[in-house]
Amino acid sequence: MSPAMALNEQRSKDDAEERSQYEKGVKQLCEKGHIHAVPKKYILPVSERPTKSVEDSKVVNQNLQLPIIDFSELLGPNRPQALQSLANACQQYGFFQLVNHCISDDVVRSMIDVSGRFFDLPLEERGQYMTTDMAAPVRCGTSFSQTKDSVLCWRDFLKLLCHPLPDFLPHWPVSPVDFREVVGTYAEETRHLFLVVMEAILEGLGIVQNEEGEEESVVKEFENGSQMMVANFYPRCPEPELTLGIPPHSDYGFLTLLLQDEVEGLQVQYQDKWVTVQPIPNAFVVNVGDHLEIYSNGKYKSVLHRVVVNEVKSRMSVASLHSLPFNCTVKPSPKLVDEANPKRYMDTDFASFLAYVSSRGPNKKDFLESRKLH
Numbered sequence: 001m002s003p004a005m006a007l008n009e010q011r012s013k014d015d016a017e018e019r020s021q022y023e024k025g026v027k028q029l030c031e032k033g034h035i036h037a038v039p040k041k042y043i044l045p046v047s048e049r050p051t052k053s054v055e056d057s058k059v060v061n062q063n064l065q066l067p068i069i070d071f072s073e074l075l076g077p078n079r080p081q082a083l084q085s086l087a088n089a090c091q092q093y094g095f096f097q098l099v100n101h102c103i104s105d106d107v108v109r110s111m112i113d114v115s116g117r118f119f120d121l122p123l124e125e126r127g128q129y130m131t132t133d134m135a136a137p138v139r140c141g142t143s144f145s146q147t148k149d150s151v152l153c154w155r156d157f158l159k160l161l162c163h164p165l166p167d168f169l170p171h172w173p174v175s176p177v178d179f180r181e182v183v184g185t186y187a188e189e190t191r192h193l194f195l196v197v198m199e200a201i202l203e204g205l206g207i208v209q210n211e212e213g214e215e216e217s218v219v220k221e222f223e224n225g226s227q228m229m230v231a232n233f234y235p236r237c238p239e240p241e242l243t244l245g246i247p248p249h250s251d252y253g254f255l256t257l258l259l260q261d262e263v264e265g266l267q268v269q270y271q272d273k274w275v276t277v278q279p280i281p282n283a284f285v286v287n288v289g290d291h292l293e294i295y296s297n298g299k300y301k302s303v304l305h306r307v308v309v310n311e312v313k314s315r316m317s318v319a320s321l322h323s324l325p326f327n328c329t330v331k332p333s334p335k336l337v338d339e340a341n342p343k344r345y346m347d348t349d350f351a352s353f354l355a356y357v358s359s360r361g362p363n364k365k366d367f368l369e370s371r372k373l374h
């Protein structure tokens with residue numbers, strides 16, 4: 001073998017070793033040795049780093065707060081005003097915090113707790129769920145788009161398909177021993193909460209029951225809709241200014257209900273600036289996804305968000321993504337399309353989303369852009 005060939009072979013071997021090392025995730029990387037510096041594979045180009053420089057137009061705005069929607073108001077005599085606040089939040093921010101919801105503190109705390117205990121399991125146990133098959137009912141992984149990211153992200157995740165629960169629960173992890181019970185309860189309760197909030201959003205959009213029964217049929221479809229849960233774990237990071245937990249992206253579904261622990265990290269884009277979402281104990285951060293932007297014909301915005309990491313504390317979050325059934329087509333509601341507001345998005349389905357993601361990588365709002373009729 002020529003020296004050049006030998007060198008190439010050695011490089012390929014090193015690359016494969018490096019890849020298999022990183023595929024085990026950030027938690028494993030941090031546990032393997034005390035990490036004092038972020039490995040090269042996680043270092044973003046300067047322009048993509050979470051800079052705090054004041055000259056940067058995307059400087060973080062720490063003073064702005066997301067709208068807060070009081071769920072109990074949606075169910076009481078002040079519903080009209082609450083619907084208006086909800087509509088304003090979806091239109092202006094694409095994000096809001098939901099407080100006084102019907103899910104008990106115990107269910108919420110247990111969800112964060114059991115997710116933490118799952119990530120604490122030895123790699124051998126978590127490793128059995130590591131797959132790149134996007135259709136798997138359970139998927140453990142790392143980074144954002146693991147097989148496509150040229151720079152890796154500082155997060156590990158567990159993704160679970162949730163609805164209908166009896167179809168998926170038998171595939172879920174059996175360890176920790178209370179995992180299925182705690183996560184199953186949480187999944188059902190968040191789904192119920194999603195249905196109530198989604199119905200309020202439809203009412204706020206003016207899609208009231210019509211002769212063709214449009215609202216009724218959409219609400220029925222949501223009852224059989226898809227739900228995917230993502231538990232995210234972001235270990236402490238020695239150089240948080242060089243990397244991200246999750247890069248800027250939007251979510252594919254109608255709504256995401258996100259639970260974050262007490263550690264800051266989520267940032268939302270608002271007027272070209274990054275706004276840190278202050279954790280409110282037991283509140284849900286709710287955001288409009290790409291499907292709702294399409295369904296509302298662009299009235300409500302699916303907004304870019306990202307996650308920054310920090311040197312001091314690890315962070316956990318659990319996102320529950322809701323949409324229509326995977327085999328449904330999403331299109332602008334005929335109620336929101338007229339001569340003054342022509343149809344702005346083409347019809348789409350989950351299969352085309354998956355095909356897009358597999359071919360291009362879920363970068364920023366590329367998928368939504370690809371659905372726009374210009």
Ligand SMILES: O=C(O)CCC(=O)C(=O)O
Pocket residue numbers: 230232246251258260265266305306307316317319
């Ligand atoms: O961890 C967070 O706060 C956000 C998570 C997120 O954006 C996601 O799972 O897509």
